[in-house]
Amino acid sequence: MFYPSSHMIKLAGGNQGVTVTVNSQPSNSVNFFVQVPTSLSIVPGTDSTTSESGCSTNLGTGCGVTRTFTLQVYDQETPPQPIQAAGLEVWDAINTTSPNNLGLTGYSTTCTGTAAGTNNGPCGLTTTSLGQFEESSPGLTVCSTVCYMNNACATGGPTNATQTTHVGPSSINLQISYYCNHVTWNGQ
Amino acid sequence: MLTRIGLFLLLLQIQPMSAAASGSQRPEDLNAKLQTRVPGYQLQANNFVEALTRVAADFRIPMGIEWVNTPAAKAKVSLSWKNVTAWEVLRAVVNTQPSFKIAVRNGIVDVSCPDLIPDRENPFKVKINEFEVHNARVESASRQLQEIVNRTISPPKPQGGRGGIGMSGFSNADDPKISVQLSNATVEDALDALALASARKIWIVTFSANRTLTAAGYRRTGGLWTSRLVPDNEQPVWDQFHWGDPIPEVAVRPN
Helix, strand or coil: ECCCCCCCCCCCEEEECCCEEEEEEECCHHHECCCCEEEEEEEECCCCCCCEEEECCCCCEEEEEEEEEEEEEECCCCCCCCCCCCEEEEEEEEEEEEEEECCCEECCCCCCCCCCCCCCCCCCCCCCCCCEEEEEEEEEEEEEEEEECCCECCCCCCCCCEEEEECCCCEEEEEEEEECCCEEEECC | HHHHHHHHHHHHHHHHHHHHHCCCCCHHHHHHHHCEEEEEEEEEEEHHHHHHHHHHHHCCEEEEEEEEECCCHHCCEEEEEEEEEEEHHHHHHHHHCCEEEEEEEEEEEEECCCCCCCCCHCCHHHHHEEEEEECCHHHHHHHHHHHHHHHHCCCCCCCCCCCCEEEEECCCCCCCCCCEEEEEEEEEHHHHEEEEEEEECCEEEECCCCCCCCCCCCCCCEEECCCCCCCHHCCCCCEEEECCCCCCCCCCEEE
């Protein structure tokens, strides 16, 4: 297996041949398979969501939740195979689509608070040797004043958004729906 | 080849210290590491910061670095020693740069340039009332600290209307979760505490060579992963590395 990273020469995915030439004498071609990060999946047993509770924003008191989980990177094969490679840089960008029923006016993403800034990267986060990373700092979180009515947390939503997750050389688009009391990720 | 063999032998000698370096460490642990004497040590690095982080990684020393992104600091470093301690190596590296100082603070090695960045212009000298994280990844703790410092030095303006924010944030699943609790501490103290508690043992602040201050009166900071100019309302920023992480060359490449 061969895992292209953002620092390496970009190779097409799939089977590739390689030969070594020494003193003008090429060797026989040897095949290797280039895995390209293509999809992400939640690692079973790692998914949890907090109970809806009070929170604060620049707009005042709100309510919301946080959902955390671990993600596995998969390649382009059918069926997709896990890419078990450390060191793939990961970061994300989130943009509202529609509707925006929770009135979200902005996002903080993986590189918020670093020089890269919101919706930019990289900022030093990489996959583990299993090809995994966590959505856990803080996790998929929403805090909206729309969810706080009559001094209590309420239900409401959704605000839909596209999360573009950058994994090594790839960008993977996922759909997020924020509700007052839960968050769905890629339909789950 | 001889250099590689020399480094290999050196790493063999240093290896027994690695286990003691994970998680919190006592001041005497750091002193023991700093006084570790090796028969020989060679150091080649693309710049000052890379040289410091390489020594930190080789000797498993937690370190905070506050440097100014000047041409002098971007010069390659090539040094070698015989019968030398880690402290002597670090002092020699720091002495390659005018105005830099080295000290031990809060159980980590601190490299800074107080003559270039006066305390009153240094946002990392600012005291924060409370900083507390429980069972969190270091990336989450660092983000919380950045929000506190950012709010302290440039409080956000209240806004009207209804709405809210969404968040996400990735972290390394291999790193341990940490707990830190500090009161009335400087930002430097907080970063030191994160370095001691987490697997990211090195924190680096990159000050701009431009002496223009932010609206709040502090020197601007940038990062090593990008040459992007960080807006005042996002200041200050820093980078954190594990021992052995490659130092990105984006911001420290030679002029």
